[in-house]
Every structure is written in C-alpha cells, then in structure tokens.
Amino acid sequence: MSLTFGNVHFTQQPQRVVYVSGSLMKNLKLSGKKSVHLRFGGERIPAVIKPINKAGKHLYLGSSIRKDIKIPMAGGIFLRSLQEGEVQIGPLIGVLSDGPASSAANPFGSRTGFIKQLLRHGSKQSYIFAFTPKDIHWENETVNGYFLNEAGHFIRKKVPLPDVVYNRLPSRRAETTTSIAQLRERFIRRRIPFFNWSFFNKSDIYRMLEKDSLVNRYVPESIMNPTPEQIKDLLDRHSLIYYKPNNGSLGNGIYRLSRIPKSGYYARYRKTGRNALLRFGSFNSMMRTLQARHGRALRGYVAQQGIRLIEIDSCPIDFRFHMHKNGRNQWVVVGIGAKKAGKGSVTTHLKNGGSLLTPDQALARAFGPRADEVLKNAKNVAITLAEAIEAHHQHLIGELGFDIGIDTDEKIWMFEANAKPGRSIFKHPSLRAEGKASVEHILEHCLYLSKFRRREA
Numbered sequence: 399m400s401l402t403f404g405n406v407h408f409t410q411q412p413q414r415v416v417y418v419s420g421s422l423m424k425n426l427k428l429s430g431k432k433s434v435h436l437r438f439g440g441e442r443i444p445a446v447i448k449p450i451n452k453a454g455k456h457l458y459l460g461s462s463i464r465k466d467i468k469i470p471m472a473g474g475i476f477l478r479s480l481q482e483g484e485v486q487i488g489p490l491i492g493v494l495s496d497g498p499a500s501s502a503a504n505p506f507g508s509r510t511g512f513i514k515q516l517l518r519h520g521s522k523q524s525y526i527f528a529f530t531p532k533d534i535h536w537e538n539e540t541v542n543g544y545f546l547n548e549a550g551h552f553i554r555k556k557v558p559l560p561d562v563v564y565n566r567l568p569s570r571r572a573e574t575t576t577s578i579a580q581l582r583e584r585f586i587r588r589r590i591p592f593f594n595w596s597f598f599n600k601s602d603i604y605r606m607l608e609k610d611s612l613v614n615r616y617v618p619e620s621i622m623n624p625t626p627e628q629i630k631d632l633l634d635r636h637s638l639i640y641y642k643p644n645n646g647s648l649g650n651g652i653y654r655l656s657r658i659p660k661s662g663y664y665a666r667y668r669k670t671g672r673n674a675l676l677r678f679g680s681f682n683s684m685m686r687t688l689q690a691r692h693g694r695a696l697r698g699y700v701a702q703q704g705i706r707l708i709e710i711d712s713c714p715i716d717f718r719f720h721m722h723k724n725g726r727n728q729w730v731v732v733g734i735g736a737k738k739a740g741k742g743s744v745t746t747h748l749k750n751g752g753s754l755l756t757p758d759q760a761l762a763r764a765f766g767p768r769a770d771e772v773l774k775n776a777k778n779v780a781i782t783l784a785e786a787i788e789a790h791h792q793h794l795i796g797e798l799g800f801d802i803g804i805d806t807d808e809k810i811w812m813f814e815a816n817a818k819p820g821r822s823i824f825k826h827p828s829l830r831a832e833g834k835a836s837v838e839h840i841l842e843h844c845l846y847l848s849k850f851r852r853r854e855a
C-alpha cells in the first residue's frame with residue numbers, strides 16, 4: 399500500500415478517463431497500467447487511465463467519472479493505492495449530528511459553530527461533511543451532506559457513505575431509539591468506523607471500572623439504585639455523599655447529602671436556578687423529602703462517596719480533562735479547565751454560578767510548589783482511566799471528557815466520563831489553542847480510523 403497527497407481536478411471530457419501525472423502514476427504504482435478502480439467512500443468504479451506530462455501530483459477526472467463516484471469538489475486530497483490497480487481518494491469523513499428543527503441555515507442548532515470549525519480545518523486534507531440521520535439514503539448508500547464552501551456557508555452535496563463517522567448526536571433520549579440503534583448497526587455492518595458510540599450512563603462506567611483494580615481506586619465508592627439503608631450506611635461511613643441521576647447532566651437533580659454529628663442531616667441542591675440547603679433531624683425525614691420530590695425516578699440514581707475537594711475562597715474546584723485519541727491511536731490530554739463552584743453550589747457547572755480557571759491558576763493556589771507534580775500525576779491518571787474505559791467498552795471511543803476531582807491529600811478522583819464532552823472550557827481565552835488542538839485531534843483520529851494515516855509497523 400502507498401499513501402500520498404495530490405490534487406484532484408475536474409475536466410469536461412465526457413469519457414470514463416482519469417488523467418494522471420507522471421509522478422503520481424509512480425507513487426500510486428500505476429506505471430504501465432491501462433485501467434484502474436477508483437474508490438471514494440463506499441463507491442467503487444472502473445476507469446481508463448491516461449498518463450499526462452505534468453509536474454507534481456495531479457489527477458483529472460472526466461465528468462462522467464466525477465458524477466458516478468460523487469466527488470463533491472476539486473482540491474488537495476490523499477490518494478491511497480490499495481491492491482492491484484485500485485486507488486482510493488479520501489478520506490470521506492462524516493460528522494453525524496442533529497438540530498432542533500429543519501432550518502437550512504442552522505441545521506445543527508447550537509453545535510453549528512463547532513461543526514463549521516471541524517469542516518473548515520478538515521477540508522484542508524479530506525472531504526468532510528456533516529449530516530443528520532435523515533440525510534442518509536440507505537437504499538442507494540448515499541448521504542446528502544452539508545459541506546462548507548469557500549465563503550464558509552453550508553452547501554449540500556450527495557456523496558457515498560463515508561469512510562468514518564464522528565458521532566455528535568446531541569440527544570441522549572434520541573440515541574436510545576431503535577432508529578438510531580439501527581443506524582449504528584448499519585454503519586458497523588458495512589465496517590465503517592463509528593465513534594463515539596453513544597452517551598454514557600454514570601452507572602455503566604462505575605460498574606465497568608469496579609472490576610478493574612488498577613483504576614477503581616480513582617472512582618469514589620458508588621452504589622447503583624441504592625436502598626435507603628445503603629444510603630444511610632454510605633453516609634455514616636463517609637459523612638458526605640453525592641446522590642445523582644444515572645443519566646443526568648449539567649448538575650440537574652444532584653444532591654449533596656451530609657451528616658453532621660449532634661446537628662443533623664443536610665441536603666444541598668439546585669432548585670429553580672437557586673441553591674437550596676435543607677436541614678433534617680433524622681435520616682428518614684430527609685429520604686422522605688427526596689422521595690416526595692422524585693418518586694420512582696430515584697431508581698435511576700447513584701449514591702457516591704463525597705470527596706472533599708480542594709478549594710479556592712471556600713469554593714470547591716474540580717477539573718474537566720478533555721481527552722482525545724491521536725493519529726497514532728494513543729490517548730492524550732488535550733485540554734484541561736479548572737472549574738470553581740459558585741458560592742453554595744453543589745456542582746462546579748458554569749451555569750450554576752461556577753467560573754473557569756486555567757489548571758495552573760487553580761493548582762498553584764491549592765498546592766503551591768507541588769502544583770506541577772500534582773498536575774502531571776492527574777494527567778497520567780486520566781490517560782490510565784481512558785485506556786481502561788476503552789478496553790472494557792465494546793465500541794470505538796476517540797474522545798472523552800472526564801470530570802476529575804483532587805482532594806487535599808493530592809488524591810485524584812473521577813466523578814464522570816462524558817462520551818460527548820461539551821466544549822465550553824475552550825472559550826476561556828487561555829484555552830483557545832487547546833480548542834484548536836482538540837479539533838485537530840478529531841481529524842487526525844479520523845485519518846487514522848479510515849487508514850489515511852501511515853501506521854507504524
């Protein structure tokens with residue numbers, strides 16, 4: 399196999415001919431060949447080759463070829479020679495997402511900015527488009543994709559099924575429907591790499607890591623769907639616990655429960671945009687209140703040992719570690735945001751009054767000269783955790799967002815693993831470069847998965 403980068407051009411010639419410059423002929427091992435099979439995404443067509451005398455690596459496609467193989471536009475792209483006389487043009491990368499309602503200008507809702515950023519960077523070295531589930535035509539195996547034109551606007555182009563799919567479907571609920579399950583199965587059946595598979599549930603991750611003695615020490619003790627007796631026991635042993643919904647996000651529905659001897663039980667939570675704190679004389683009265691608020695929904699809760707986080711100005715701090723797999727299929731920490739909780743808030747979410755700091759700012763205040771050492775250790779733990787989750791998971795994972803806590807003993811704890819991490823940390827002026835690196839890692843990993851990147855032997 400050989401891999402090279404060249405330029406694809408269109409000609410008005412109606413014949414099924416591709417004209418290939420001399421050095422590209424040599425690179426693609428086509429010298430002396432009269433015909434070739436061209437591949438683009440899921441499409442494969444035969445064509446006649448004619449060498450042309452032109453410096454550099456160029457490929458000219460006649461109009462019928464261009465139409466049949468559905469190459470959306472001319473430009474610089476990778477070319478891969480496969481077995482005898484077969485050349486693959488690509489990669490063709492699909493970014494799967496969706497939006498609130500069908501609007502041509504804004505088909506991906508609040509994700510549009512990020513998707514355009516991916517497309518803008520990706521189109522320098524790939525054919526990359528975004529699409530929604532309804533843009534796939536499974537019968538003809540085509541997708542009516544959203545590409546980006548020179549002016550930065552979406553344009554629709556019908557292309558073959560992509561070489562790789564980056565899944566950013568936004569809705570947890572939609573992702574559990576049979577139609578999305580079927581969509582994923584259809585990609586897998588065609589051996590099209592699809593990452594990430596779906597949102598994670600907290601309990602799935604806690605359960606998965608429970609069996610793994612190397613990493614379980616980084617997960618606070620967790621009990622899925624606990625009985626009141628189990629909650630009481632956990633609270634008696636740790637005096638602080640978090641009680642949170644399995645598939646919650648953004649801190650919704652989370653309680654911080656604590657027990658203070660001779661004083662009682664306390665429940666801290668968020669209620670209609672404000673922080674609430676209730677005191678109870680007994681554990682049972684606290685549980686009755688929670689049951690009255692949530693009823694059967696408490697069956698989807700996890701009780702978890704509460705960690706006493708490091709603090710700045712008496713506000714707890716935790717961290718978002720944004721992880722990616724790179725072009726060599728290795729995990730890397732690409733960006734870290736430190737999140738300082740708002741006063742009286744149970745969580746560190748920005749929407750609950752939290753603020754964003756760089757990890758250096760936060761750790762220097764908490765650990766002084768030990769800060770670098772603590773950060774280095776936390777990065778190693780994050781990589782170990784990512785490797786463990788990937789090893790125990792059935793499907794491809796290329797990106798993870800960890801919520802990581804550090805306690806005053808410098809111990810590292812993982813509260814949550816997000817399979818579709820948000821990108822708000824990258825809005826911090828000091829983290830913009832990391833935001834760009836994150837986009838580049840996604841694209842590099844797409845190149846890797848679609849085999850358009852050289853792999854070390």
Ligand SMILES: Nc1ncnc2c1ncn2[C@@H]1O[C@H](COP(=O)(O)OP(=O)(O)O)[C@@H](O)[C@H]1O
Pocket residue numbers: 618639640642646647648649650652702703704705706707716744745746747801803813814
């Ligand atoms: N066991 C815990 N100990 C201390 N703080 C916690 C614990 N679990 C969660 N938190 C705090 O609450 C935040 C939100 O919890 P998380 O599990 O990430 O749920 P969500 O899905 O709502 O983001 C965390 O970022 C952390 O600040």
Ligand SMILES: [Mg+2]
Pocket residue numbers: 648649801814
């Ligand atoms: Mg979280």
